[in-house]
Amino acid sequence: MTAPFLNLEPLFDLHIKLRKEVEQVGSTPEGLRIHLFVDEGECVGPKVRGRLRRGGGDWFVLRPDGVGLLNVRCTIETHDGALIFGEHLGLLEFGERGYERFLSGQRSASLPGKVAARYHTGGAQYGWLNRAVCAASVQADLQRLEVDYRMYLLA
Template identity: 30%
Template sequence: MRHLSAPSLSFLADMELTVEGAHLPGKTPIGNRRVIRVTGGSLQGEKLIAEVVPGGDDWITVREDGTIIQDVRILLKTDDEALILMTYRGIRTGEPEVLKRLDHNEEVDPDEYYFRTSPVFETASPKYDWLNRRLFVSKGIRLPGKVNYSIYTVD
C-alpha cells in the first residue's frame, strides 16, 4: 500500500456572515434544533469577492454534549454579478463552559473551541467554474451577531 503525503491548503477568502437570533423549534427526534437566518455579509479574497445575498439559513442540530452540527445554505453575488451557491456542513465543539459562553453570544477566543466547516460551491459562471471542481475547508469564529470564516482550498 502506498502512503501519500498530506494535501496542502491555499487561502481562498475570509467570509463574514451577519445573522439573526436563533429560532428554536426545540427537541425533535433528530436532536435539539436551531434555525439561524443569515442576513448578509461578504467574502473577500484575491480570486473571489462577493456579497452574501440575505435570506440564507443555518439549520443547526445541538447534540446532547452541546456540540453543534451546522447545515448552511447561502447565495453569493460576486463583484462582477455572478451567482454562486454555497453550502457547508460544520462542527463547533468545546468544553461545556466555553459552549455556554458562545450560546450567550459572548466573544470567545477561537483557540478555546473547535469550529471547522467543509464548504461546497456551485455556479453556472464560466469564470468561477473552478469552484465547482475543488474541495474546501474553513476555520470559524463565532462573534456577537456574526460568524467569521477563513476558507482554504485543499490542494
C-alpha cells in the first residue's frame, strides 16, 4: 500500500509587523531565547482573509549552529468575524555564523524559513481548518521587524 501524494493549495499570505519591544531572556542551554510579539498583521488569501490580533508572538530560540526555532502563536480575526487560533513551528536560517552575527548586533534583512502550522476555530464557516495541516515558506526581516508567510493547505 502506498500513501497518496500531497497537494498544496494556497491558503493565504500573512504579513506580520512585530513590536519594537523585544523580550530577550538570554543565553540558555538550548540557545539564545528571544520573545517577539505581534504589533499588527494582515492575512489575505483565497480561503482566509482578516487581520492578526495583538497578543500573539514568537517564543524564539536561536541555536549556536545558526538555526532559529520558530514557536509562534497567533489569532486571526477574519473579515467575517470568526477567530482562528494558529500554532506555527518551524525553522529560520541565520547561516553558519548567524548566532555570532546576531550576538554582535547584526540584524539580517532577509532570513528564509519554513513552518508547519495547525489552526483551531469555533467558527462554523472555517471548521475545516480544525482538521487541516498547513505549511508555509517564511521570509523574516529583523531590521524592520517584519515577517511574511505564504501559507498552504496540505490536501
